[in-house]
Amino acid sequence: MRLYNSDPSSASYRVRIALNLKGVSAELLCLQLRDGAQRDPAYAAINPQCLVPTLTLDDGTALTQSLAIIDYLDETHPEPPFLPRDARLRAWVRAVALAIACDIHPLNNLRVLQYLEHDLKQDADAVKTWYAHWIRLGFDALERQLVSPPVAGNFCCGDAPGLADICLVPQVRNARRYQIDLSAYPRIVAIDAACAELDAFRRANPA
Amino acid sequence: MRLYNSDPSSASYRVRIALNLKGVSAELLCLQLRDGAQRDPAYAAINPQCLVPTLTLDDGTALTQSLAIIDYLDETHPEPPFLPRDARLRAWVRAVALAIACDIHPLNNLRVLQYLEHDLKQDADAVKTWYAHWIRLGFDALERQLVSPPVAGNFCCGDAPGLADICLVPQVRNARRYQIDLSAYPRIVAIDAACAELDAFRRANPA
Numbered sequence: 001m002r003l004y005n006s007d008p009s010s011a012s013y014r015v016r017i018a019l020n021l022k023g024v025s026a027e028l029l030c031l032q033l034r035d036g037a038q039r040d041p042a043y044a045a046i047n048p049q050c051l052v053p054t055l056t057l058d059d060g061t062a063l064t065q066s067l068a069i070i071d072y073l074d075e076t077h078p079e080p081p082f083l084p085r086d087a088r089l090r091a092w093v094r095a096v097a098l099a100i101a102c103d104i105h106p107l108n109n110l111r112v113l114q115y116l117e118h119d120l121k122q123d124a125d126a127v128k129t130w131y132a133h134w135i136r137l138g139f140d141a142l143e144r145q146l147v148s149p150p151v152a153g154n155f156c157c158g159d160a161p162g163l164a165d166i167c168l169v170p171q172v173r174n175a176r177r178y179q180i181d182l183s184a185y186p187r188i189v190a191i192d193a194a195c196a197e198l199d200a201f202r203r204a205n206p207a
Numbered sequence: 208m209r210l211y212n213s214d215p216s217s218a219s220y221r222v223r224i225a226l227n228l229k230g231v232s233a234e235l236l237c238l239q240l241r242d243g244a245q246r247d248p249a250y251a252a253i254n255p256q257c258l259v260p261t262l263t264l265d266d267g268t269a270l271t272q273s274l275a276i277i278d279y280l281d282e283t284h285p286e287p288p289f290l291p292r293d294a295r296l297r298a299w300v301r302a303v304a305l306a307i308a309c310d311i312h313p314l315n316n317l318r319v320l321q322y323l324e325h326d327l328k329q330d331a332d333a334v335k336t337w338y339a340h341w342i343r344l345g346f347d348a349l350e351r352q353l354v355s356p357p358v359a360g361n362f363c364c365g366d367a368p369g370l371a372d373i374c375l376v377p378q379v380r381n382a383r384r385y386q387i388d389l390s391a392y393p394r395i396v397a398i399d400a401a402c403a404e405l406d407a408f409r410r411a412n413p414a
Contacts, residue, residue, distance in 0.1 A: 048348040049306055061295050065309070068301035075294045087282045088268050094275035099256055101305075102272070106313045115340070120327060133322070141255040 001026035004043065004054040006033050007206035010105060010170030011066035012053040017166045018070045020200035022077040026055065033110055067101055070166060082163040084151070092150050093157050096142065096164035100171045104138035108174065128178065135175050139185050142168075146187045154194040161195055169195045173205070208233035211250065211261040213240050214413035217312060217377030218273040219260040224373045225277045227407035229284040233262065240317055274308055277373060289370040291358070299357050300364050303349065303371035307378045311345035315381065335385065342382050346392050349375075353394045361401040368402055376402045380412070 003019065003026040005012030019026055031037040031052055038050045046062040047054040055063045055072075063069045074082040083090045106112070108131050116122045116130060149157050156164035172192040175182060182189050195201040210226065210233040212219030226233055238244040238259055245257045253269040254261040262270045262279075270276045281289040290297045313319070315338050323329040323337060358364050363371035379399040382389060389396050402408040 048351040049310065049345075050348070051310070057295070063295070063298045063302065065302035065305040067305055067309075068298045071301055072294055072298040075297065087279055088264070088270070090282065091270045091275045091279040094278055095270065095272040098272040098274055098308075102274075102309050102313050103256065103258070106309050107319065112314065115337070116327075119340075120323075120329065120333065120337075122327065126327065130322075130327075133326075138256075141257070144255040 001058065002029055002056045003027070004029050004031060004047070004052055004056070006031045006038075006052050008033065008110070009052045010174055011051070011101075013170035013173070013204055013206065014066045014166050015053045015055065015069050016204035017169065017201055018073050018082070020204055021080060021082075021161065021166075022073050024073060024077055067097065067163075067167075070163060074163075080160060082166065084157060084162070089150055089157065093162055093164045096145060096156055097167040099138060099142060099145075100167040104134050104171060105174075107134040131178050132180050135171070135178070135180055138171075139175070139182075139188060143185045143187055146191065154191070156191055161198065161201070165191060165195050168192065169201055173207070208265065209236055209263045210234070211236050211238055211254070211259055211263070213238045213245075213259045215240065215317070216259045217381055218258070218308075220377035220380070220411055220413065221273045221373050222260045222262065222276050223411035224376065224408055225280050225289070227411050228287060228289070228368065228373075229280050231280060231284055274304065274370075274374075277370060281370075287367060289373065291364060291369070296357055296364065300369055300371045303352060303363055304374040306345060306349060306352075307374040311341055311378055312381075314341040338385050339387050342378070342385070342387055345378075346382070346389075346395060350392045350394055353398065361398070363398055368405065368408070372398060372402050375399065376408055380414070 003015060005016065005028060007030065031043065037043065038052060044050050046056065047064050049064060053066055053069065055069045063072055070082065083093055113127055116127050146156060151158040153159035155161045156168060168188065169192055172188060210222060212223065212235060214237065238250065244250065245259060251257050253263065254271050256271060260273055260276065262276045264270065270279055277289065290300055320334055323334050353363060356364050360366035362368045363375060375395065376399055379395060
């Protein structure tokens with residue numbers, strides 16, 4: 001397997017965590033997004049969205065979209081599971097992951113920040129305010145959800161990391177890179193700290 | 208079951224399609240998003256993100272995030288399946304759905320358009336250009352993916368609608384509402400037309 005990824009991409013970071021948790025090794029190929037490497041025709045041929053990550057399998061199949069890749073890894077390598085067994089708990093964990101993957105992260109993607117800067121002529125302060133706005137709005141809701149999870153524990157849902165933690169940790173890193181005050185989110189910070197103690201999360205961290 | 212939803216919300220539209228395809232009935236409660244009904248404290252208590260849709264179960268459990276709700280419906284009502292059985296095919300279908308749900312739809316959400324207008328002081332033309340930009344960028348890639356699906360057929364993947372179609376149809380409706388020229392996307396238009404022939408899709412359409 002090969003993982004086309006990049007250091008600043010939090011979607012890539014999710015997949016690296018997932019591979020580590022499953023104990024699956026993949027050759028890592030790093031794309032320089034600021035140089036536009038994701039728009040190279042050879043890469044566009046395997047990922048028409050020109051986004052990272054892409055996981056290519058040994059038969060040549062190219063899997064795109066981080067959450068689809070993570071579900072694939074979970075279905076093909078069931079241990080340790082990324083989702084609880086109960087359907088309602090699974091839905092809760094998926095909802096936390098999607099609240100990050102759909103409603104925070106895409107708004108702060110590099111291409112969106114570049115559109116704000118180049119097309120809408122926004123200055124650095126306005127871009128930073130935009131970035132912080134969507135993280136705070138998302139984290140305000142997430143903190144409320146995570147303080148009363150359906151299963152108590154050190155992680156998002158119980159005492160083992162899963163899909164929600166895999167999405168949360170890279171988003172927390174993004175928040176810190178933009179110097180966002182996280183003091184209003186003690187539960188999010190505590191879950192991030194619990195993950196940081198695990199080798200699978202530490203090795204995936206680009207820092 | 209109760210579905211808190213709204214007519215203009217394409218995430219709500221996805222869940223209505225999914226309920227219809229599964230033959231599951233739910234009481235529909237319609238929120239007026241432009242009036243801020245989603246920020247009402249009673250609604251925020253069941254959905255801290257203050258977004259639609261939310262599906263509440265008969266035991267009071269509140270499920271949020273359209274894709275998590277759709278996965279829940281698929282897991283609890285397996286027929287007809289929303290995903291193929293093969294893990295690689297499932298990943299392909301999920302990737303199409305996520306390309307819409309993560310990389311097109313969130314950028315054109317009401318709250319984002321309102322931020323562009325009120326906070327970034329963008330005029331109606333600039334907002335419309337923004338809206339069209341993310342749909343075109345997304346549809347350019349999707350069309351390339353959908354013209355060579357891993358399983359040929361009238362729908363995104365094969366001859367029955369699934370998760371990808373459930374996400375595609377509401378996004379096509381949004382594109383049409385914004386008068387975006389779809390002539391460059393014949394495969395997307397053909398899949399949308401195939402879905403429009405099905406009662407489950409027709410009944411879910413707010414128009």
